[in-house]
Amino acid sequence: MITGMPRSAILADIATKETLALNKVLESFADSIKNSWVDAFVDSTVLVRSWTRKGSRSHTLSDALKKLFRTMTKLNIDLHLTFVPSFQNQADPPSRSLTLQDAKLCPSLWVVAQELYGGEDGHSDDLMARPSNAQSDLSGAQLPLFSETLLPGSLGINVFVQSPDLYDVSIFKNPYVFPPICLIPHVIQYLRSLQLSYTIVIPDVFPRRFWWPLLTSTCSFGATPVSLCGTAGALLTPSRNGFSNHWPIPWDLWIFRIGQE
Numbered sequence: 001m002i003t004g005m006p007r008s009a010i011l012a013d014i015a016t017k018e019t020l021a022l023n024k025v026l027e028s029f030a031d032s033i034k035n036s037w038v039d040a041f042v043d044s045t046v047l048v049r050s051w052t053r054k055g056s057r058s059h060t061l062s063d064a065l066k067k068l069f070r071t072m073t074k075l076n077i078d079l080h081l082t083f084v085p086s087f088q089n090q091a092d093p094p095s096r097s098l099t100l101q102d103a104k105l106c107p108s109l110w111v112v113a114q115e116l117y118g119g120e121d122g123h124s125d126d127l128m129a130r131p132s133n134a135q136s137d138l139s140g141a142q143l144p145l146f147s148e149t150l151l152p153g154s155l156g157i158n159v160f161v162q163s164p165d166l167y168d169v170s171i172f173k174n175p176y177v178f179p180p181i182c183l184i185p186h187v188i189q190y191l192r193s194l195q196l197s198y199t200i201v202i203p204d205v206f207p208r209r210f211w212w213p214l215l216t217s218t219c220s221f222g223a224t225p226v227s228l229c230g231t232a233g234a235l236l237t238p239s240r241n242g243f244s245n246h247w248p249i250p251w252d253l254w255i256f257r258i259g260q261e
Helices: 014-028 045-053 059-075 092-096 107-117 181-193 211-218
Strands: 037-042 078-083 145-147 154-157 175-177 198-204 223-227 235-239 242-244 252-258
Touching (some): 014 059, 107 198, 107 252, 181 211
Parallel strands (some): 175 198
16 A cells, blocks of 8 residues: 555556655655666566656556656656566565554544544644554644654654654644554653653553553543444554454553643
């Protein structure tokens, strides 16, 4: 799945998707590849042929190629595409893997989180997300986010090295975070050091981990169970066709409010 793409792009043919994905890669490494020769190894013969011929009979692919050309011109790069079979493409296996770490609260539970702890302006950012699973603000626009790797639209990489002093005060005004289970204690400890008020989604795993008492003892502004063990649809999980709402969660799901109010 191509992250950060409009619905029209997600529904496009595979050659168009791969062209847009290549464009996203170039944008992500803009500072590193400006004014240089760039060799791109891709596993789409259609993309290579269309780029060589400077066009395609497909309107959507032609539009994607134009976008790629504009990026190339903007960065002043000399782009050369080379075909590589999928089994030889080192970047192919990771792009095909699915992980529950990319799951997100379903829209109805996100509304609950906003109503409970978002305040008049809603949450200000999504501290650990990707463009594909970041939540939206009250107007429906994607929240500012921090990702684990360099991605288009991300404010920064690795929330653990970020500081509110580096950003506009509105960014860390009311953060939201849904961390992987293995990172929950680290997130709690780090955000405590920043003295931030924030909303965090926590699965009540069994047996309860060492950080559960720590979490409940620091939570003096609200703890709300929002979905019971076995409920399907509470989390949207990644699938080959976007997000699925069929996965029954194996634990109760809570939303905690922790902070300095």
